[in-house]
Amino acid sequence: MSYSELEPDIIPADAEPVRVQGRTPFQLAWSRFRRDRLAVASIAVLALMVLFAALAPVWASWTGHPYDQTFPKTGLDPDGLPKGPSGDFWLGADQLGRDVLVRSAYGARISLVVGVCAAVLASIAGVLVGTLAGFVGGVLDTVLARLMDITLALPYLLVAIMLATTFQISSVGASLTMTILVIAFFSFAAFGRIIRGQVMSLKQKEFVEAARSLGASNVRIMLVDVLPNLVAQVTVLTSLLIPTSIVFEATLSFLGVGVRLPMPSWGSMLGEGSDVFQTAWWLLIVPGVLLLLTTLSFNLLGDGIRDALDPRGDRVAGRK
Amino acid sequence: MTRFVIRRLLYAILVLWLVSTLVFVFLHVSPVPVERVIGGPRATTDTLEQIRRNLGLDEPVIVQYWDFLKRLVQGDLGDSYINGTPVTDLIANRLPTTLWLVLGAGVVWFVGGVVTGVLSATRARSLWDRAVTVFVLVGLSTPPFVMALILLFLFSTKLSEAGFRFFEAGPPLQEHFFQRMILPWAALAFLMVAMYTRLTRGAMLDVLGEDYIRTARAKGVTERRVVYRHGLRSALTPVVTQFGIDLGALIGSTIVTEKVFGLQGVGQLVYQSIALGDTPVIIGVTLMVTLFVIVANLVVDVGYSFLDPRVRLA
Numbered sequence: 001m002s003y004s005e006l007e008p009d010i011i012p013a014d015a016e017p018v019r020v021q022g023r024t025p026f027q028l029a030w031s032r033f034r035r036d037r038l039a040v041a042s043i044a045v046l047a048l049m050v051l052f053a054a055l056a057p058v059w060a061s062w063t064g065h066p067y068d069q070t071f072p073k074t075g076l077d078p079d080g081l082p083k084g085p086s087g088d089f090w091l092g093a094d095q096l097g098r099d100v101l102v103r104s105a106y107g108a109r110i111s112l113v114v115g116v117c118a119a120v121l122a123s124i125a126g127v128l129v130g131t132l133a134g135f136v137g138g139v140l141d142t143v144l145a146r147l148m149d150i151t152l153a154l155p156y157l158l159v160a161i162m163l164a165t166t167f168q169i170s171s172v173g174a175s176l177t178m179t180i181l182v183i184a185f186f187s188f189a190a191f192g193r194i195i196r197g198q199v200m201s202l203k204q205k206e207f208v209e210a211a212r213s214l215g216a217s218n219v220r221i222m223l224v225d226v227l228p229n230l231v232a233q234v235t236v237l238t239s240l241l242i243p244t245s246i247v248f249e250a251t252l253s254f255l256g257v258g259v260r261l262p263m264p265s266w267g268s269m270l271g272e273g274s275d276v277f278q279t280a281w282w283l284l285i286v287p288g289v290l291l292l293l294t295t296l297s298f299n300l301l302g303d304g305i306r307d308a309l310d311p312r313g314d315r316v317a318g319r320k
Numbered sequence: 321m322t323r324f325v326i327r328r329l330l331y332a333i334l335v336l337w338l339v340s341t342l343v344f345v346f347l348h349v350s351p352v353p354v355e356r357v358i359g360g361p362r363a364t365t366d367t368l369e370q371i372r373r374n375l376g377l378d379e380p381v382i383v384q385y386w387d388f389l390k391r392l393v394q395g396d397l398g399d400s401y402i403n404g405t406p407v408t409d410l411i412a413n414r415l416p417t418t419l420w421l422v423l424g425a426g427v428v429w430f431v432g433g434v435v436t437g438v439l440s441a442t443r444a445r446s447l448w449d450r451a452v453t454v455f456v457l458v459g460l461s462t463p464p465f466v467m468a469l470i471l472l473f474l475f476s477t478k479l480s481e482a483g484f485r486f487f488e489a490g491p492p493l494q495e496h497f498f499q500r501m502i503l504p505w506a507a508l509a510f511l512m513v514a515m516y517t518r519l520t521r522g523a524m525l526d527v528l529g530e531d532y533i534r535t536a537r538a539k540g541v542t543e544r545r546v547v548y549r550h551g552l553r554s555a556l557t558p559v560v561t562q563f564g565i566d567l568g569a570l571i572g573s574t575i576v577t578e579k580v581f582g583l584q585g586v587g588q589l590v591y592q593s594i595a596l597g598d599t600p601v602i603i604g605v606t607l608m609v610t611l612f613v614i615v616a617n618l619v620v621d622v623g624y625s626f627l628d629p630r631v632r633l634a
Binding site: 300 | 346351470614
């Protein structure tokens with residue numbers, strides 16, 4: 001039996017059958033995201049930054065300047081002041097005669113690794129604590145919610161400094177791990193609070209009630225019904241947490257309590273060079289611009305993801 | 321109402337106690353031998369032993385903890401490892417600079433943020449609004465210390481030539497107060513202006529969509545009056561709340577600004593203590609700042625509950 005027999009007037013016999021392709025939420029979001037020129041541009045910038053960081057050893061061998069080696073003869077002028085950008089030192093030399101280009105590339109590694117790792121760790125902890133508190137409720141909720149409140153009340157910069165000075169960590173690896181853990185610890189609470197609120201409102205929804213009436217266990221409801229509804233929110237929050245974490249790391253390293261020497265970080269480069277900025281502007285401009293470019297791109301990317309996942313929101317002025 | 325205040329007060333005390341315990345634990349599990357820091361590398365075993373006894377480090381942990389809490393309640397934060405001065409004296413000496421820094425910057429960012437926020441909310445989608453959105457994004461992406469360094473780089477030479485004495489560490493704060501404070505205020509306020517612009521703009525757009533605004537317009541109230549009398553008034557509530565919290569919290573994050581501009585405030589005290597390993601000072605400042613944050617939160621909560629009775633029930 002063909003269509004024409006049933007509905008002869010609606011579908012002409014010779015018409016191509018029109019098929020509407022069902023698209024997944026991800027495909028919809030992706031098509032919206034692709035149209036956001038700023039977000040796509042920021043992805044391109046970040047890709048370049050990752051490439052720059054990944055090729056750090058290549059820059060070092062190309063220029064013949066390892067990141068921790070000083071070149072007092074070629075990098076400093078007779079007065080001991082750093083030389084500016086030249087054929088030998090593309091982005092200039094720093095106050096000790098080290099190559100700013102090579103050091104910036106290694107610094108990019110630190111920033112990206114710390115930013116991404118701390119944000120991912122914080123979001124895992126935040127989702128775990130937030131979901132538990134919101135879903136289980138009762139005494140557990142009170143304890144966890146208070147714990148998050150207290151974490152938010154701590155002066156994070158001071159506690160981070162206190163940790164760094166009392167434990168006197170001197171190796172690069174240990175200081176990197178500790179920096180990531182400290183940043184993650186101070187970021188998870190804000191994250192967890194939002195997730196907790198979301199879970200509490202999701203818990204009241206009809207589909208959870210339906211699942212419960214069908215005999216689903218709490219664990220199943222949490223994993224199958226509640227968590228998938230949080231994916232959009234978690235993605236957005238995590239992507240916006242990366243630039244915050246990068247700034248946090250740079251601030252700690254600027255104060256000398258972040259990632260330890262000899263490993264360069266943009267923050268410590270800015271801190272060490274700050275005495276000679278007036279004569280050696282590249283010591284401010286190079287790490288400063290790289291840092292700004294990275295955080296700005298991550299922020300734009302986060303905003304782009306939010307707009308793509310939540311079509312009601314409108315970053316550009318006035319949704320009312 | 322009284323019950324609410326008492327409950328909040330008890331909670332504040334609980335948080336303070338938890339933070340001080342945390343600090344005590346840090347101090348205790350720290351692998352750095354205190355007596356070495358005080359006695360120096362050449363101290364004899366006897367001297368080291370004597371220092372330990374003076375600090376009470378030979379007592380059981382529980383006794384030390386009890387003493388620590390007892391002294392805290394009396395407002396004694398211990399003595400500096402380096403020169404033996406009471407930490408409270410050191411802090412009291414430095415606090416005015418930090419307070420002026422935060423208060424001045426607070427005025428700048430509050431006024432700046434609210435004005436730009438209102439202007440862009442009332443001109444939503446205009447060129448101005450778009451420019452403000454870009455500014456907010458850049459502001460939120462710039463770490464405060466980078467902003468401070470950029471300002472210093474751009475203006476220090478010119479300001480010195482113009483006779484500004486903005487970079488003096490020695491003389492008391494009153495001398496050339498504004499000349500010295502203007503750059504630190506700008507650096508500290510930059511990020512906050514961006515945040516407050518976003519906050520005010522959002523609150524203002526929410527409020528301007530309310531029914532009572534339409535009623536006011538229908539009554540024939542002038543647009544100016546609608547925006548400032550009816551709109552801004554209620555839009556300001558969340559902004560003022562945030563302001564209270566941020567003022568308290570910011571006292572803990574002036575370290576960078578003070579370091580860059582050479583201001584001798586509490587932040588600089590912490591920075592100098594990092595290099596010296598002077599843990600009591602760092603701990604003292606941490607506890608003091610926590611106190612500030614908690615008091616600010618308490619004031620905001622209680623003040624809010626006077627304004628909005630719904631809060632008390634939550």
